[in-house]
Amino acid sequence: MKPYAVGIDLGGTNIKGGVIGRDGTVVLKKSIKTEPDGGVEHVIQRIAGLVEDLVAEGETDKAEIAGVCVGSPGPLDSRTGVIFDAPNLHWLDVPLGDLLEPLVGMPVFIENDANAAAYGEAWVGAARDSKCTILLTLGTGIGGGIVINGELWRGVTDTAAELGHMVIKYDGPVCGCGSRGCIEAYASAPAVARRMREAVESGRGSSLKGRILAGEEVDSKMIYEAAVAGDALSQEVMEETGRLLGIAVANFVNIFNPDYVVLHGGMVKAGEMLLGPLREEMAGRCFGAARRGLKILPSALKGDAGIVGAAGCAFQRAKDSS
Numbered sequence: 001m002k003p004y005a006v007g008i009d010l011g012g013t014n015i016k017g018g019v020i021g022r023d024g025t026v027v028l029k030k031s032i033k034t035e036p037d038g039g040v041e042h043v044i045q046r047i048a049g050l051v052e053d054l055v056a057e058g059e060t061d062k063a064e065i066a067g068v069c070v071g072s073p074g075p076l077d078s079r080t081g082v083i084f085d086a087p088n089l090h091w092l093d094v095p096l097g098d099l100l101e102p103l104v105g106m107p108v109f110i111e112n113d114a115n116a117a118a119y120g121e122a123w124v125g126a127a128r129d130s131k132c133t134i135l136l137t138l139g140t141g142i143g144g145g146i147v148i149n150g151e152l153w154r155g156v157t158d159t160a161a162e163l164g165h166m167v168i169k170y171d172g173p174v175c176g177c178g179s180r181g182c183i184e185a186y187a188s189a190p191a192v193a194r195r196m197r198e199a200v201e202s203g204r205g206s207s208l209k210g211r212i213l214a215g216e217e218v219d220s221k222m223i224y225e226a227a228v229a230g231d232a233l234s235q236e237v238m239e240e241t242g243r244l245l246g247i248a249v250a251n252f253v254n255i256f257n258p259d260y261v262v263l264h265g266g267m268v269k270a271g272e273m274l275l276g277p278l279r280e281e282m283a284g285r286c287f288g289a290a291r292r293g294l295k296i297l298p299s300a301l302k303g304d305a306g307i308v309g310a311a312g313c314a315f316q317r318a319k320d321s322s
Contacts, residue, residue, distance in 0.1 A: 193219050
């Protein structure tokens with residue numbers, strides 16, 4: 001068996017890549033700017049160049065690489081390698097697999113980026129050896145991945161695990177997906193900032209009030225830092241965010257009965273300020289039997305989850321296609 005795979009995490013700002021061993025070890029990793037304004041061909045050339053650099057700098061040979069897997073945002077078809085819609089890249093119906101494979105001279109596979117991160121955590125991360133893992137990515141949006149008995153659950157049309165679009169209030173705020181009341185519309189990083197701004201504009205006091213009323217951008221990281229410093233409204237917003245996430249997680253636990261729920265992304269740095277209320281709310285809203293043995297943990301792979309998981313998918317899919 002070939003000892004290495006290349007995992008690529010394709011984002012709107014950065015392209016991360018790594019040479020990964022069969023035990024999940026990161027042999028080498030590197031990040032470059034995506035430059036999406038250069039167009040589809042430009043970005044694909046940048047991915048190909050990154051792959052070439054990783055293989056060369058990792059002192060490996062293409063004959064030792066099982067395959068390259070790109071974890072990409074947006075709805076896609078992992079079987080055909082077509083990216084249907086990636087707004088941050090300005091891509092529509094891009095056959096990434098077919099375009100990239102001849103440039104790198106190795107098998108290329110495409111996977112949803114949150115799915116790749118979920119696979120990584122279930123393979124060698126926080127949920128290693130789990131029977132059922134639910135992963136939530138908490139950041140600009142809320143993504144998700146589901147791994148059951150070591151296999152990704154992609155759904156019939158490759159659109160499963162859009163967990164951020166679990167509706168928790170039927171007449172809630174409009175979500176980016178067009179629906180209302182999705183957990184993403186309440187608990188993503190921009191939604192946390194919006195809720196804080198709305199609270200201040202309604203007359204609530206906060207150490208961030210002057211900046212908000214002056215029209216300055218206040219993000220979720222600043223709200224967390226204000227909460228740590230003792231700002232009561234920021235603490236309230238952070239706790240409420242955890243409880244809202246707890247409602248969504250309770251639904252996932254009742255449906256899937258997982259043994260692990262892994263939280264991934266920048267917002268997880270809030271730690272117990274977020275996880276404590278999440279666990280408490282979840283516990284009161286799902287069956288006791290479903291909570292037995294359940295672990296809710298932050299990502300172990302952190303920023304490497306995407307590249308490690310993508311490489312794991314490459315190992316798996318190269319085996320399946322051989």
